[in-house]
Structures are given as C-alpha cells and as structure tokens.
Amino acid sequence: MKIVLFTHPSFLGHQSMPRYANMLLNGMKERGHEVVVWTPKARFYKIPSIPSFKKWLGYIDQYFVFPLEVKLKLRNSSKDTLFVFADQALGPWVPLVKNRKHVVHCHDFLALKSALGMVPENPASFTGKLYQSYIQRGFSSGKNFISISKKTRHDLHKLHLGEIANSAVCYNGLSRPFFSLPRQSSRDLLETKLNIFLSQGYIMHIGGNQYYKNRQGVLEIYETWRSVYNTKIPLILIGEKPTEELNLLYKKSPYKEDIHFVTNLSDEHVNNAYSGAICLLFPSLDEGFGWPIIEAMASGCPVITTNKAPMNEVGGMAAFYIDKKPTNAEHWQQWKEDGAKTIEKVLKLNRFQHTETIERSFNQSQKFTAEYSLNAIEIIYKEINQVV
Template structure:
C-alpha cells in the first residue's frame, strides 16, 4: 500500500504530534507499506519578525504555500492519504475525493473556542482559526480516534455520519516498566539534590488549563495540612507559569513542592518508577498518557472520574471528582481521602493495585495499535476501490 502521510511542519516545534507521526511512518514501513511524508516548509516563516507575526507567517506557509505546492507537484497517486492530526483539517479538501483517513487526538481547542470551558477564554482570532480547522476536517469521511471520548466529540462537530469512525487506543512510544523504587528514589534524589528516600507524590504535565496543575497544588496543600509528614510533591514537566508560582508562595507546604523541568525521557521513567502515586486530576484529556505510563511503571494512579481518564485507567486506577470552576470542596475532600487511603495501603494491598495497573497497561501495546491501524487503512482503500468499481 502506498501511503502519503500529512504531518505538522517542523517549524512549529511541537513534541507529541511529531512522535505520533513518526510512529505511524515507521510502523507502516515495518509492515511493508511505502510511506512518503508531506508537510509545509518554512518560507515566509524564515523572515525575521517578532514572535506574534511569526505565527501568522507560519500560517501563510501552511495554508497558502503548501496547498499551492501540493497541487502543482506531479506525483503518483497513492492508495491512501493519512492525516496525522485533525488539526491539519485545512488540508483535507486537497484530497477529500480520494481515499483518506484523519487521526483525531482531542477536540479541546475546538471545544474551548465554543466556550465549553470557563477556565479557558479564547479570543476572536482563535475562534476563527478553530472554525477554519473544523471547516477542513468536516470534509473528511474516515476517522481514527484515540479514545471513545474523542470519537464522541468528533461526532458532535461533524455534520454527517462518517463512512468510518474507529477507536484505536494509543500505544507506548517508549518502554515503561517497574524498577526497584528504593534505588530509583536514591538516584533521582541525588540528581535533584532532594531527599526522596521515603517516596514522593508525582504529577506529570504542562501548564495547559486542562492539566489542572493548580488543582494538584490545592489538593496537596489540603492533604499536607492533615498530614504534617506528607511526602514531597514533584511536578514534572513545563516550567510553572506566574499563577502557579504565586499560589505556591501562599502554601504552608511550599517547601515540599518541587517543579522539575527539563527532564530527559529516562528521568521521566525514573520519576514514575519511584513515585508513591501519580496524582493526575485532569479536567479534560484526549487520552491521558501519564495514566498508562505510570501504571506500566508500577506506580498507582489517582485521576479524574471522567472520560477519557477512566477509559485509560480502567479498574486499576482510583478516581476523584472533577474540579469544578467555582466549587472545589468535593474535589478537595474526596481527593485528600483518596490520597490518605492509597498511601496507607499495606504491602499486599499496594502490590495488588500495582499488578492491576500493569495488567491494564498491556492494552496500550504499540505493535497491536499499529496492526489495528493498518487493518483500518486497508479497509478504507478496499472500500474506496469498490466505490470506483461501481462507477
């Protein structure tokens, strides 16, 4: 099968989407398919300009230069066009009458532009941009979603019933496995110049509103108030924004709160292996990678009792209510109780919880994910060929 894979341009400097695109590219090649990659190149974007204008110059490269170049380029027609992300929607009209499929990750930006989240205001140009993306992917007819929640959101935005709309859970893009937590805590503590020998509470994520880092700090502050000897809190990921730093200054437990930035992949894996628990109370997600990564690393998980977090965590995670915009009481009260219960488990109870997590994480096998995706690709090509035969 000859595949053309559309991906985000390198000048956007994103991380997760290029990783996903590489997984598709390499995975399909390993399965014997011919894959070529198409994306926008920096032309206008190379022009020296302030950061704000660079964004708009990038839009010119993506939505003016690339479509023109694609139409003018002479190339053999592939069997299938694959879009690595629904945010590439404005390119869908280029191939909408040919065999194609759109991978869908999350619709948080789309929903935010519709005013779904009081925590996230979107400006006028942001709303226009999301409308532009929606205009594009709505012209698609075959979709693969990373969770049932994503598929439900997709259907809410589409104006038609697609030919194909399948759910294929993500597969790990690196190996996560348990390790001796005593040794890991010692090594990680030396690297961070912290005493982590008795363990720590972990959060992994960035400053996006839906990651709920502020909620993590609120929950830890309440937990520490009732447990003066609370284990330290490590927040691994992006450097904290001003709001998070300002809140930490007000915390009685601030001396035990540590933002850990610039971690390598190996250090992130170590952080999971040595943690007492992953505290991951996201407001929303497309999938919720840290849940699966933690479980595969032998780390218990407390997360939000809502899709897709409960899709990923299954019966092996512990759940708490979503943090409400105005009323945090239930979130705090239940969260503190859950933390206390989990951290008070005896050795046998904790081992059982860890084992359940390890079994659950086996669902996210990269090879099986790629096999499933390849099967859907073949189905789309076969159906498109049948339609041509009927004509």
C-alpha cells in the same frame, strides 16, 4: 500500500504529536508499507521577526504555500495512495484530498470546544475562534476517521459538520517503552539528579500548563492532604515552568519547601520518576487520551485521576478515581478533601494491596502497547484502501 502521511511542521515545536506521527511512520514502514511524509517547510517562518508576528508567518507556510505544493505533488500520486492525517488539527489540508482515499486521526477537540463556548474554564479569543472554525470546516470534509478514545469519537460525531463514512477507535499505544524499575534505586537516582531529598518517596504530577491539566488543582489537593494528614512527603511537578498564576499559588503555599517544579527531564529519568513515586496525581479536567496514566501504570506507579472519560477509559479498574474539579467554587473544598483522602488511601496500602494494585496497573497498560495500536490502525488503513 502507499501511504502519504501529513504531519505538523517541525518549526511549531510540538512534542507529543511528532512522537505519534513517528510511531505511525515507523510502524507502517516496519509492516512493509511505503510511507512518505508531507509537511510544510519553514520559508516565511524563518524570516527574522518578533515572536507574535512569527506565528502569522508560520500560517503563510502552512495554509498558503504548502497547499500549492500538495496540489503539485498530487499530479504524480497514484490513485491507490492512502492519505493519512496525523491529527485532525491539520483539517485545513483535508479538502485537498477529500475525493481521494484518506483517513484523519483524531486526538482531542479541546481547543475547538473552547472556541465554541463549551468549556467555561477556557474562553477563546476572537482570532482563536476563527482559527478553530477554519480547522473544523477542514476536517469536516473528511469521511474516514480514527479516534484515540471513545470520548474523542463522541466529540468527533458531535462536531463534524458533514457525513462520516467510517469512524473507528484505536487507543493510543506507548510511543516509547516504560518499565517498572526498582523503586528505591529510582528514588536515589532522581534524588542525585535533582538534588532533592526523595528517598522516602514523593507524589508526582506530569504535564504542561494547559488549563485542562489542572496543575493548580494538584497544588490544592496536595496542600489539603498535608494540612489534614500532617505527613511530610514532597510533591514533584514535571513539565513546563509554572505560569505566573501557578507560581503565585506556590509562593503562598505553607509547604512550598516541599513543592518542586522540574523541567527538561529526559525520557529515562521520567521512567525513574514514575517508578519511584508513591502515586501519580493526575486530576485533569479533560484529555484526548491521557498518556501519563498508561506510562505510570507501565512503570509500576499507582494512579489517581479523574473519574471522567477518557481518563477512566484508560485507567479502567486499575486506577483510583476522584471527581472532576467542580466549576462552582462552593464545592472546591469538598473536592480537595476527597482528593486528599484518596492520596492517603494509596499511601496506606499494605504490601499485598500495593502489589495487587501494581499488577492490575501493569495488566491494564498492556492494552495500550504500540504494537497493539499499530496493528489495529493498519487494519483500518487496509479497509479504507480497498474501497473502490
């Protein structure tokens, strides 16, 4: 099977999407398929300019120059070629091949839902609304879709403006391996690496500063747990540097000496961080999938996350759940106390209960291997490619 894979340009500096695209690229090549990547090159983007203007130069490369290149390449593409879009955010390019065999991978529609006023926690700017409308019109010309969760597929059917011919769910597979490493040695290694006292354990969060990651909620639950249960265990937040708002909350915290923001941690050390943690605290407001849930489970780390799809799709019966943070401030205190109780519940697991939790978590993580995901995706590709 001949596959053309459309991907985000490397100059955007994305992290998760290139990993997903590489998983598709390498996975389909390993299965004997001929795969080439079509992606915009930095032409206007590399022109020296101020950062705010650079984004618009990137748009010229993506939405003016690249489509012209694609139209030229299509002249030499055989009719049996399958055109694959690694992300529905590449929607503006979908109309270029809407009458050819194609499939669009869908991850999350959080930005589009924000632009449509469906996410009160994240209002969009005027230009943001225009951009998301442009993307929506683009992917709506597509007919065949693969979503990474039932939640994502539900959103797709709600937001697609046309008719959908095929719509499948193929859960994400881990794009890199995670293992359950020895707990104490993982803590010792991380303690040496970060120069933080971690040998007695720590609570962990991993993620960026996107509103839906709810890093502020992580600090609020942690502070409530510390104040109610009077237990001195540090909190490690792995990911981007904190925003000004988050940094202000941190500085006001009476437990700031035990709160640590960690950036630029290698994949190997992230695996150690999961394995050494008492739990992963992951109270996201929303996700497309929720990679950290499976990464933690595969690493032998109990998971506390939000009882909302897709987090509970991914966590299954293995995770510990709390409600989504309410939008009404009057209910925040109860939410924080419930989160604190759940941390304490995990902390108080006896040896048998802890072992049982880890076993359930590992078994759950095996449903989301790269092999399983790629096999399911390949089946869909073949079905679409066989349609006359």
